[in-house]
Amino acid sequence: MEKSSRLLELKNIYKGFFGIKVLKSIDLDIKPAEVHVLLGENGAGKSTLIKIMTGAYSKDEGEIYWEGKKVEINGPSDAMNLGIATIYQELNLIPELTVYENMFLGREIKSNGRFSLLNRREMKKKAVECLKLVGQDISPDQKVSLLGIGKQQLVEIAKALTMNAKLIIMDEPTASLSESEVEQLLQTVEELRKRGIAIVYISHKLEELKRIGDRITILRDGSKVETLPVKEVSTDQMIKLMVGRDLDEKYPKENFMLGDEGLRVEKLRLKGSKNEISFTAYQGQILGISGLVGAGRTEVARGIFGVDLIESGKVYVFGQETNIKSPKDAINAGLAFITEDRKSEGLILDQSLEFNMTIASLERFKKGLLIEPAQMKKKAENYIKELQVRPGDIGKHARKLSGGNQQKVVIAKWLATEAKVFIFDEPTRGIDVGAKVEVYRLINSLVQNGAVVIIISSELPELLGICDRILVMNEGEITADLLREEADQEKIMKAATGGM
Ligand SMILES: Nc1ncnc2c1ncn2[C@@H]1O[C@H](COP(=O)(O)OP(=O)(O)OP(=O)(O)O)[C@@H](O)[C@H]1O
Ligand SMILES: [Mg+2]
Structure with missing residues (x-):
């Protein structure tokens, strides 16, 4: 084999945690200038595998070759020295620092003088150059905390370019990006490939993989x-290879009888907003909320749930007026809010699954003791x-747990509360295609049992696939209210962009 055909080669890699x-x-090989896609169910081992390439984990067995030479990657700096950069599932920039400070963190360029002062001018100049390569004209002096998540992702890529990386690994980079940001990222990936950089790309979004991938490696268990x-592989084949069986339907949809009014929101005005939001959700009607990232969907949910204080407005649960001032009040009123951000709002990482799954419910059942904690645990x-x-x-x-499995725990925790009204915010983000179907089935059974379900999602096919009615938001306002029969991609996009 000629030397140049393989940039990175992994042979016979084994890794276990506490015996598992x-x-x-x-075995895996990455060629220069290829986009190599990793696909597999939640927990299949994708993130673990790339952590071995980046020195975050050490392998138990196996060999690693870089440009034909055997190497050991014992830590992140070994990977960096070889030319391997990583953009992790969770971003790693420091919000309080500026863009260029983040880009050169730990690798600051110093002047040659006696005191080796920081050469800020040189760093900023390089930062600007690399930002340009990812299509950004952000100022290097901008504070990172002021950038949206999509821009932060691109700054991370620009940072990789300042290290002259030959291989950039991206773990679910588009999971929390808006559509236009996804487009920007995919174009950047294509641009990097043209420049001869290899990319290892993990995503659960199969269309994305089809578009930018050159080769695909599928992991299972x-x-x-x-x-x-x-x-050479169709989307259906990809699913079959990763799940080990055919997936008969992606969106199991059931028809329900329209029931009572469940959640009524009247003239809700969030702090600092001039818009008022009113809508009603019913039993037997799965209500979707669509809109671009930043349209204010999550903010409305946070307002209803008492995470953020509201300026004015009323919330009724099954006809009863509520006075929600905190999430605790909301839970007591029968609401559940399954947040999009499992890391900061959904889970306590250094606690057991049992702890995580019962905290929301114990509070709720403390007063009436409708259910014994033990019983609740069984339910969970x-x-x-x-x-x-x-x-x-x-x-x-x-x-x-793997990222997708953590998300499932967040969902389980809220299901166990037996709330009357469930608000799901991006419920299937980071969840593999097979497990998504299970989430939809559970949502169906909640509705079947009389719960009211509201789903905020950025994935239009998902909303069109499982909702009975879809609200569209744009810039903090509801711009469309469509029944399943009348909703389509075009109408929703139009309402989401303000009718342009
Ligand atoms: N630090 C750890 N300690 C113990 N087990 C771990 C650790 N990290 C990962 N695992 C386990 O290794 C397996 C593979 O996890 P990994 O994160 O690689 O999955 P993944 O393919 O990236 O999944 P996802 O699509 O959900 O992100 C899982 O069973 C997970 O629970
Ligand atoms: Mg992962």
Whole structure:
């Protein structure tokens, strides 16, 4: 084999945690200037595998070759020295620092003089150059905290370019981006490939993989299933290879009887907003809320749930006026809010799954004692089973679960509360295609049992697939209210962009 055909090669990689093997005999090779896609169910081992490439984890067995030479990657600096940069599932920039400070953190350029002062001018100049390569004209002096998540992602990529990375690894980079940001990122990936940089790309969004991937490696239960040219596999085949079976329907939709008014929001005005929001959600009618990222959907949910204080307006739950001043009040009123950001709002990472799944419910059942905590725990365990949370051991700390499995725990925690009204914010973000179907089935059964369900989602096919009615928001206002029969992609996009 000629030397130049392989940039990175992994041979026979094994990795286990406390005796449990999560990677088994993995062989993988990355060519220069290719986009190599990793696909697999939640917990299949994708993030673990790339952490071995980046020195975040050490392998138990196996060999790593870089440009044909055997190497050991014992820590992040080894990877960096080889030319491997990573953009992790969770961003790693420091919000209080500026863009260029972040880009050169720990690798500051110094002047040659006696005192080796920081050469800020040089760093800023390089920062601007690299930002340009990712299509950004952000000022290097901008504070990172003021940038949206999409821009931060691009700053991370620009940072990788300042290190002259030959391989950039991206773990679910588009999971929390808006549509235009996704487009920008995908174009940047294509641009990087043209410049000869190899990319390892993880995503659960199959369309994305089809568009930018050159080769795809599919993992299942810690083993490699196959590596194939992306052109040669259909989306259905991808699913079959990763799940191990055909997936008959992506959006299981059931028809329900329209029931009572469940949640009525009247002239809700958020602090600092001039708009008023009013809508009613009913039993038997799954209500979707669509809109671009930043349209104010999450803010409305936070206002209803008492996370943020509202300026004015009323919220009724099954006809009863509420006075919600905190999430605790909201839970007592029968609401559940499944947040999009599992890390900061959904989970306590260094606590067990059991702890995480019962905190929301214990509060709720303390007063009436409608249910024994033990019984509730059993209920949570059932949800864990239904959602296929792996590992399903409720004593495990949340930190030890894969990203998608953490998301499932957040969902289970709220399902166990037996709330009357559920607000899901991006419920399937980071969840693999097979588990998504399970989430939809559970949502259906909630509705079947009389709960009111509201789903905020940026994935239009998801909303069109499972909702009975869709509200569209734009700049803090509801701009459309469409029944399932009348809703389509075009109408929603139009209302979401203010009718342009
Ligand atoms: N630090 C850890 N300690 C114990 N187990 C771990 C640790 N990190 C990962 N695991 C386990 O390794 C397995 C693979 O996890 P990994 O994060 O690689 O999955 P993934 O394919 O990235 O999934 P997802 O799509 O959900 O992000 C999982 O079973 C997970 O629970
Ligand atoms: Mg992962």
